[in-house]
Amino acid sequence: MEPSPLGSVDKALLTLDALGRAGADGTSLAALSTEVGANKSTLHRTLAALRHRGYAEQSADGTYRLGPAVLGLASAFLAEENLPALLRPALDALSAEVDELVHLGVLAGQEVVYLEKVEPRRAVRVWSAVGRRRPAATTALGRALLAAGPLSAGPLSAGPDGGTPETEAALAAYTAPGTTTDRLRAAVDEARRTGVATETEENEPGIACAAVAVLRAGRPLAAVSITAPVERMTGPARDARISALRELLPTVLPAGLAVPPAP
Template sequence: MEKDAASPVESIDRALVVLSQLAAAGTDGLSLGQLADRLGVHKTTVHRALAALRFRDFVAQDPGSGLYRLGAAAVTLGDAYYAGDNLAASLHPALVALSREVDELVHLGTLAGAQIVYLDKVEPDRPVRVWSAVGRRMPAATTALGRAMLMDRGLSAEALAPYLAADGSGGLSGDRLADVLATARARGFASECEENEPGIACVALPLERAGAAVAAVSVTAPRERMSDERMAEVADDFRRVLPGLLPPGLVVRGGV
């Protein structure tokens, strides 16, 4: 295996390369021989690295086939990095840039059960009379943030029942929510108009990692400033402003 420069600690470097190879292999896994061939070293050398990684649960070995795959500890590293406070801190500059671009209130949220929890907010220079706070929870079914995170899951009306129960207002049926999410998929963004606060509308897109939504970003504005045409323009602003400011591994839906 060619290197541009020698690693300061070769054994650690080898273990990291093993993890990279197993990540690329996915659920198919790799045998000891395959890993040795890819690293260009003897099997016993790779086996020592695997033993250390297995000890900390970064690698798992299938007892039947003997193939090696990423272990639970490796898989949860990304989840831990993109969770809660870490996610909000890493995305804050992107939220600031988007708020400045559209001159509106921007929120970051993620699913917590059947609710959306607000992780961060950036207010524009002009006032927006919206009651929101970091840490506040709202039903995912009636918020643009929640709909953005649900829109690509392909859930049936029956599977959406827990989200309707969390709403509690009785204003949505399973079929109606399924239709709303289908419309969001077709348009490429989620929205809500005056379903939570009179005179207020929101548009949102999910942020994805490995094809799954881990959070969503929304723009909130008075209804008179958020026509259907303006919503589509704001969604385009998401895709234009956010991609270059997102941490590695995160993409905005429909972005590059």
């Protein structure tokens, strides 16, 4: 690797990396000095500057850890308005692999908002538009996000008496016209079990979708879907598209992002 054009800045960035690896427990000045490759006096000044701006903090026992300002940078980088540009290369790669329409969406209350789309080379008999909103309960994108987020915890399967009041209330909060609580329960159960959410002709005749959540630190940030005519979402063709979501997409996502693990 070529040397940094500005050594002091490079040392500060290496220090942030080391603090990130140290985690919440932090690390000592001596350990940081060894890891970063800087003498203690120089590193102490670097840490003082990072503390001044909130990017590092020092505990009562003298150890150092990341400061809260780092969260602001991460939030800005992964903000909703940045996601289309950040994830566009991954969407392009997925669409090129399966030659189908690919969407990126986020959860906004009870709806999914479509942030980006990539058209395939061949014609697709489906209308879509960036900025469109649809009920999360009836879309593969929404079901993937619900399964990884608001409906990720606790049993959803209905018991002899129809499930617990908490379960029913959680499902009812997202149930929308065009589906039922039982259908949403089954769809979310499938997504939680397989990591992939699906929808077949529930929004448009002849069209089916499959989607996965995009996770950061185990929490859903967005979802990516493949939309295709039903005949290309059955049998081996469906398997190929599911495989692309599970296996190709994780390899082209930005560092730190992932999809739910396959069963």
